[in-house]
Amino acid sequence: MAKSNIGKMRVGISPSVIVGALVNGKENYITLGQCSGLSMNPPMMYISINKAHYTNDGIKENGYFSVNIPSDGVVQKMDYVGLVSGRDTDKSSVFTPFYGEDEKAPMIEECPVNILCKLINTVDLPNNEVFIGEIVETYVGKEFIIDEKPDLKKINPLLLAGGQYCELGNPVAATREVGKLLK
């Protein structure tokens, strides 16, 4: 396949999530693409936020953040909380918050999936802080649970691709299965 060297650039799909944190005692939300899994056991994930953002201090102060997975019903609000800063706009009433046992980070009622993370490590990059969290509680809307498991096709999480929020598409093959034919 003929290739072009396009420089130094990540090309790929990211999940679009809304991060919740308490900042100066108020619920604050920010939309992020730099968020994914780090470990299955113990269950750990990260979010990476540019150092200029208001949310960072709240995460460091409280030691908790939430990762909320939207479906297309909240796309407009999700985009909005990524456009304005909590430094000059109170975003606490954009979503309906709920709390887990620790009451250290708000989760979003309107999102089908809510993952509460306890901060265990922060990696300092030149312009970003990478917050590594251990998952302490996960909530899923009852209507999105099929056969006792969260159903991602039904959750219909949004993905970032080329300046668009996109839906999940069709399955093409089963993991840890289709490659067995080459063994």
Added chain:
Amino acid sequence: MAKSNIGKMRVGISPSVIVGALVNGKENYITLGQCSGLSMNPPMMYISINKAHYTNDGIKENGYFSVNIPSDGVVQKMDYVGLVSGRDTDKSSVFTPFYGEDEKAPMIEECPVNILCKLINTVDLPNNEVFIGEIVETYVGKEFIIDEKPDLKKINPLLLAGGQYCELGNPVAATREVGKLLK
């Protein structure tokens, strides 16, 4: 929305990528879902691999790894390199390798996107090593570049969701645009 607390579990979509590394002087490949972006400037990304894997030593020895984004034409080979270990199976001939300037990690000719990363930090988790890389070169198949930009819909990268490799679905809204109506 009525919610169930399902315990401690990451629920969400992951990109499915093939990581390339030289291990004991041979090309080796592993399929991963734990891979995403950490920073736009400088461009940085990570891969997280369970410590039991053969690939880890090669990345630490050479200080480089590649992230290769497949499209559905390589799904069977991608699944296969995730099923067998380089410790007992030579995977060097599964794909056609090519190299950037440094010749420290193989990239995969058959994949539409290849990202070469230089290891800058390793985060030690209980069962995983998180390799943080700075992107040093990115290659995209010429046929996947539209208006001088990589076209993700054409690349058609695969996503992991509920035990299936899935395609990217349809766009629902423009990022940093649809939320402006709430300002």
